[in-house]
Amino acid sequence: MKILVINCGSSSLKYQVIDMATKNAIGKGLVERIGLAGSVLTHRTKSGAKEVITAEIPDHTVAIKLVLEALVSPHYGTIEDLKEICGVGHRVVHGGEKFSKSVLIDDPVMEALEECVELAPLHNPPNIAGIKACQTMMPGVPQVAVFDTAFHQTMQPKSYIYGLPYEYYQTYGIRKYGFHGTSHKYVSQRAAVLLQRPLSELKLISCHLGNGASICAIRGGKSIETSMGFTPLDGLMMGTRSGALDPAIVTYIMNKENLTVDQMNDFLNKKCGALGVSGISSDFRDIEVAAAQGNARAQLALDIFEHDVRQFIGSYAAVLGGVDGIIFTAGVGENSASMREGICNNLEYIGVDLDIEKNKVRSEEVDVSKPNARCRVLIIPTNEELMIALETNDLIR
Numbered sequence: 001m002k003i004l005v006i007n008c009g010s011s012s013l014k015y016q017v018i019d020m021a022t023k024n025a026i027g028k029g030l031v032e033r034i035g036l037a038g039s040v041l042t043h044r045t046k047s048g049a050k051e052v053i054t055a056e057i058p059d060h061t062v063a064i065k066l067v068l069e070a071l072v073s074p075h076y077g078t079i080e081d082l083k084e085i086c087g088v089g090h091r092v093v094h095g096g097e098k099f100s101k102s103v104l105i106d107d108p109v110m111e112a113l114e115e116c117v118e119l120a121p122l123h124n125p126p127n128i129a130g131i132k133a134c135q136t137m138m139p140g141v142p143q144v145a146v147f148d149t150a151f152h153q154t155m156q157p158k159s160y161i162y163g164l165p166y167e168y169y170q171t172y173g174i175r176k177y178g179f180h181g182t183s184h185k186y187v188s189q190r191a192a193v194l195l196q197r198p199l200s201e202l203k204l205i206s207c208h209l210g211n212g213a214s215i216c217a218i219r220g221g222k223s224i225e226t227s228m229g230f231t232p233l234d235g236l237m238m239g240t241r242s243g244a245l246d247p248a249i250v251t252y253i254m255n256k257e258n259l260t261v262d263q264m265n266d267f268l269n270k271k272c273g274a275l276g277v278s279g280i281s282s283d284f285r286d287i288e289v290a291a292a293q294g295n296a297r298a299q300l301a302l303d304i305f306e307h308d309v310r311q312f313i314g315s316y317a318a319v320l321g322g323v324d325g326i327i328f329t330a331g332v333g334e335n336s337a338s339m340r341e342g343i344c345n346n347l348e349y350i351g352v353d354l355d356i357e358k359n360k361v362r363s364e365e366v367d368v369s370k371p372n373a374r375c376r377v378l379i380i381p382t383n384e385e386l387m388i389a390l391e392t393n394d395l396i397r
């Protein structure tokens with residue numbers, strides 16, 4: 001049983017074929033510059049060998065066609081026949097309030113997805129284009145949509161309603177949705193396995209710290225609070241995104257800098273965060289190197305991020321009424337021992353007792369707490385593709 005997982009961006013497409021018997025990716029790749037000059041498909045085989053295919057790729061349909069050809073290539077392919085693909089799982093960023101779990105795609109679902117475009121105008125259209133392309137190129141193969149927002153649909157109104165006139169929620173759908181749900185769900189399930197306790201009994205705080213970063217309070221396997229909001233701009237300061245701000249700053253900067261709405265949106269998403277503070281890079285590796293060399297603003301960016309994460313952990317401990325485990329995942333969470341150590345500093349009051357030596361690992365699924373720590377600190381590499389494949393597999397069976 002093999003599942004194709006597709007993640008479409010506006011000009012890119014990532015894919016993996018996952019063998020459900022072993023849960024391993026047996027082929028994966030990336031199409032870049034769709035609709036632009038210099039489009040390219042980079043395919044990796046099971047052994048990790050790389051094949052670069054340059055071609056004109058004007059749209060997602062052509063991209064999917066090339067991916068499918070690469071998958072069955074006699075030279076570097078992954079499978080012998082496309083018939084081996086039993087289903088396709090699509091990452092869809094925004095499911096609004098319509099989708100609280102993954103769904104098998106049919107015509108009414110496609111209509112509902114179109115209605116969610118307004119909430120994620122940059123992300124949902126390429127996701128939909130990818131689904132349509134697969135429907136065209138792989139007729140009869142079941143397609144499943146897996147949403148970044150679905151996991152957070154268990155939040156209560158007191159968590160997701162903003163202090164705005166209630167009509168804005170009713171009319172425009174303005175509320176907290178939360179993102180990275182597939183990742184938070186996956187790592188919380190793995191945490192239960194690692195801790196050898198039922199998920200239904202656990203109070204967990206999942207810290208997905210990558211370029212985009214969000215934190216989630218999970219009780220009994222359900223999201224009850226999360227740091228991203230109406231859009232993925234909210235919450236923590238991130239690589240290039242500001243995170244939460246006094247809302248009055250937005251209009252203040254627009255006035256001072258004479259910015260249009262679109263320019264301001266671009267500014268908050270692409271020029272702020274760790275990049276804006278450090279003035280060096282949005283990449284935490286570069287910032288850590290600069291800070292180690294004595295760059296004060298790089299150090300400040302790291303300090304802000306660490307402080308932000310610790311603040312959320314503290315507030316989520318209050319919301320959960322205790323914490324059994326803190327999970328670190330994604331680029332920074334999985335790889336930066338110093339960031340994890342910094343964040344865990346001062347968390348003794350909730351039972352954290354980090355083993356500094358054990359913590360010096362990267363991308364391993366491991367408990368890095370001292371034996372008697374009440375609140376366990378776990379590193380769990382996320383695997384959103386596998387989670388999408390598992391949900392797809394469940395729905396098509």
Ligand code: ADP
Nearest residue numbers: 209210211212282283284285330331332335336
């Ligand atoms: P996304 O999927 O949101 O693009 P990732 O989860 O891949 O992001 O995380 C990317 C971030 O992880 C980058 O800022 C990168 O610098 C950071 N990162 C990766 N490895 C390390 C490391 N060893 N130390 C610190 N940061 C790291």
